[in-house]
Amino acid sequence: MRGITLIFRREVGQYFASPIAYLIAFAFLLMTALVFNNDLTVSIGVKPADPAVIPTFLSFGMVFFAPLLTMRMLAEETREGTLELLLTAPVREGDIVIGKFFSAWFFYSLLLFITLIYQMILLSIPSTSLDLGHMFAAYIGIWLYGGATIAVGLMFSSTTENQIIAAFLSMSTLLIMWLGDLAGDIVSTVELANFIRKLTLQGHFASSFAFGLVRVEDAAFFAGIITVMLFVTIRIVESHRWRG
Amino acid sequence: MIKVSNLSKRYGTFLALDRISFSVKKGEILGLLGPNGAGKTTTMRILTGFMPPTDGSVSIADFDIQKDSMSAREQVGYMPERVPIYPDMTVIGYVTFWAKMRGMNKPKARVEAVLERVQLIDRRNSLVRNLSKGMRQRLGLAQALVHDPQVVILDEPTIGIDPQQVIEVRDSVRELANDHTVIFSTHILSEAEQVCDRVVILNHGQIVAEGEPEKLRRRLQKGTQSIYVEIANKPKHIKNVLQSIPGVQSVTEHGLGYNLRAKDNTDIRLNIAKHLGNAGHTVLELRPLAMTLEDIFLDVVGQDDQ
Numbered sequence: 370m371r372g373i374t375l376i377f378r379r380e381v382g383q384y385f386a387s388p389i390a391y392l393i394a395f396a397f398l399l400m401t402a403l404v405f406n407n408d409l410t411v412s413i414g415v416k417p418a419d420p421a422v423i424p425t426f427l428s429f430g431m432v433f434f435a436p437l438l439t440m441r442m443l444a445e446e447t448r449e450g451t452l453e454l455l456l457t458a459p460v461r462e463g464d465i466v467i468g469k470f471f472s473a474w475f476f477y478s479l480l481l482f483i484t485l486i487y488q489m490i491l492l493s494i495p496s497t498s499l500d501l502g503h504m505f506a507a508y509i510g511i512w513l514y515g516g517a518t519i520a521v522g523l524m525f526s527s528t529t530e531n532q533i534i535a536a537f538l539s540m541s542t543l544l545i546m547w548l549g550d551l552a553g554d555i556v557s558t559v560e561l562a563n564f565i566r567k568l569t570l571q572g573h574f575a576s577s578f579a580f581g582l583v584r585v586e587d588a589a590f591f592a593g594i595i596t597v598m599l600f601v602t603i604r605i606v607e608s609h610r611w612r613g
Numbered sequence: 614m615i616k617v618s619n620l621s622k623r624y625g626t627f628l629a630l631d632r633i634s635f636s637v638k639k640g641e642i643l644g645l646l647g648p649n650g651a652g653k654t655t656t657m658r659i660l661t662g663f664m665p666p667t668d669g670s671v672s673i674a675d676f677d678i679q680k681d682s683m684s685a686r687e688q689v690g691y692m693p694e695r696v697p698i699y700p701d702m703t704v705i706g707y708v709t710f711w712a713k714m715r716g717m718n719k720p721k722a723r724v725e726a727v728l729e730r731v732q733l734i735d736r737r738n739s740l741v742r743n744l745s746k747g748m749r750q751r752l753g754l755a756q757a758l759v760h761d762p763q764v765v766i767l768d769e770p771t772i773g774i775d776p777q778q779v780i781e782v783r784d785s786v787r788e789l790a791n792d793h794t795v796i797f798s799t800h801i802l803s804e805a806e807q808v809c810d811r812v813v814i815l816n817h818g819q820i821v822a823e824g825e826p827e828k829l830r831r832r833l834q835k836g837t838q839s840i841y842v843e844i845a846n847k848p849k850h851i852k853n854v855l856q857s858i859p860g861v862q863s864v865t866e867h868g869l870g871y872n873l874r875a876k877d878n879t880d881i882r883l884n885i886a887k888h889l890g891n892a893g894h895t896v897l898e899l900r901p902l903a904m905t906l907e908d909i910f911l912d913v914v915g916q917d918d919q
Binding site: 372454457610 | 662663665683684686687695698699701711713714
């Protein structure tokens with residue numbers, strides 16, 4: 370636990386000391402602001418505002434944001450040689466990986482939390498009639514969804530010492546996991562389409578959390594991805610010991 | 614303090630270490646020498662707990678590095694060949710982070726003491742990215758020492774830094790022996806002689822020689838001594854003159870002067886000075902040539918091959 374806390378604190382400190390993290394945060398908040406503004410302009414006085422507009426946008430946005438948040442995490446440790454030093458410290462590989470995962474998830478959660486300002490704006494406009502339950506369900510969903518995409522990004526960061534390659538590999542994988550939902554739409558066999566959708570990120574968000582439904586199976590899917598990805602990442606980090 | 618028994622390491626089909634055994638006493642500085650690829654770094658990485666051996670055992674302060682890895686790792690401070698840094702951290706933040714990672718709870722006073730010791734206290738609030746290479750070496754030393762480990766392992770700490778900094782690092786390592794047991798890798802024999810109490814020479818993953826540096830040098834040099842001489846104006850037939858000096862076995866041209874090898878263990882410098890003086894030549898430089906590890910290896914490996 371001590372190792373997790375120390376790594377977590379160092380990584381969070383790193384985010385706040387890094388200009389790249391600020392740029393990512395700026396882009397994240399700018400895009401969500403534009404999406405919110407657009408939705409508000411279209412909805413106001415016409416229909417109730419969509420409380421899941423930001424989470425729905427982020428279900429696509431995280432395909433790009435998650436790799437940017439995680440690409441540095443283990444790739445840089447490998448390139449700089451600090452991973453070798455970490456692996457000689459009296460901490461377990463799992464502590465290193467979990468500490469890093471939680472720091473990225475924390476940073477993402479912080480950005481997500483800031484977007485609640487938009488919901489407060491909606492609350493302050495009487496005609497928008499915000500459905501709070503719907504909103505919280507969507508936020509819980511995208512929070513878990515983000516955790517899963519971050520775990521995928523962290524896994525790819527452990528496979529290479531090149532941050533760009535790590536980002537490219539995780540973006541490609543996340544895009545496939547996202548596009549898989551569309552593949553489900555064009556398959557004529559219903560059973561196969563359902564099966565494909567059950568394997569995709571969107572399939573566990575767009576038809577449940579985005580509509581205000583919190584389903585255990587969807588939460589378990591994201592938790593499962595996080596668990597499997599962290600397990601694989603720990604094994605990859607461990608492999609540095611026998612690869613030398 | 615450190616006991617290595619029949620240690621082997623295999624990468625696929627490549628045998629990096631082949632049943633090496635040695636031990637290091639408390640407060641001793643052991644030099645681990647060898648050319649590139651000899652197995653020095655592999656040995657050190659096993660000692661630090663970074664990688665497991667294929668066979669054999671290592672104990673550090675009576676903790677088995679495999680069976681009780683966490684306790685063994687707590688006893689070790691390690692500075693890899695290329696000092697790993699977090700460029701965006703401050704000097705004090707970096708050392709504090711490693712102190713905590715190595716198990717210290719309130720390391721503030723200790724961190725400041727170590728920074729004082731490696732003369733980085735004035736730079737405590739500087740970003741690591743802004744340090745010179747020599748300062749980074751000292752920072753690496755600070756992170757290795759901060760938790761006051763019983764064993765300090767330094768992988769080629771003087772590589773790539775300027776001569777003044779080399780002297781500083783050597784002095785720092787020498788001082789460490791008062792409180793720590795040190796393993797120090799280098800490929801420069803003269804450096805090992807200055808710093809280490811004892812050396813282990815590795816080649817192709819095996820120990821080819823072991824002992825006190827001076828004794829080892831004498832034994833491995835097999836009574837041969839090399840002298841470099843530079844004579845003013847470099848006269849035409851000077852090579853013949855040098856060859857005729859009593860005690861000289863061979864003469865080879867080297868740069869602006871000549872390398873002379875003595876026939877036995879006698880000091881031929883006096884003969885050279887007298888002979889050249891009597892012949893009317895002005896000696897600009899006359900110095901014994903430090904035999905490099907590579908020179909010695911040519912002998913040792915040559916013998917192995919035969």
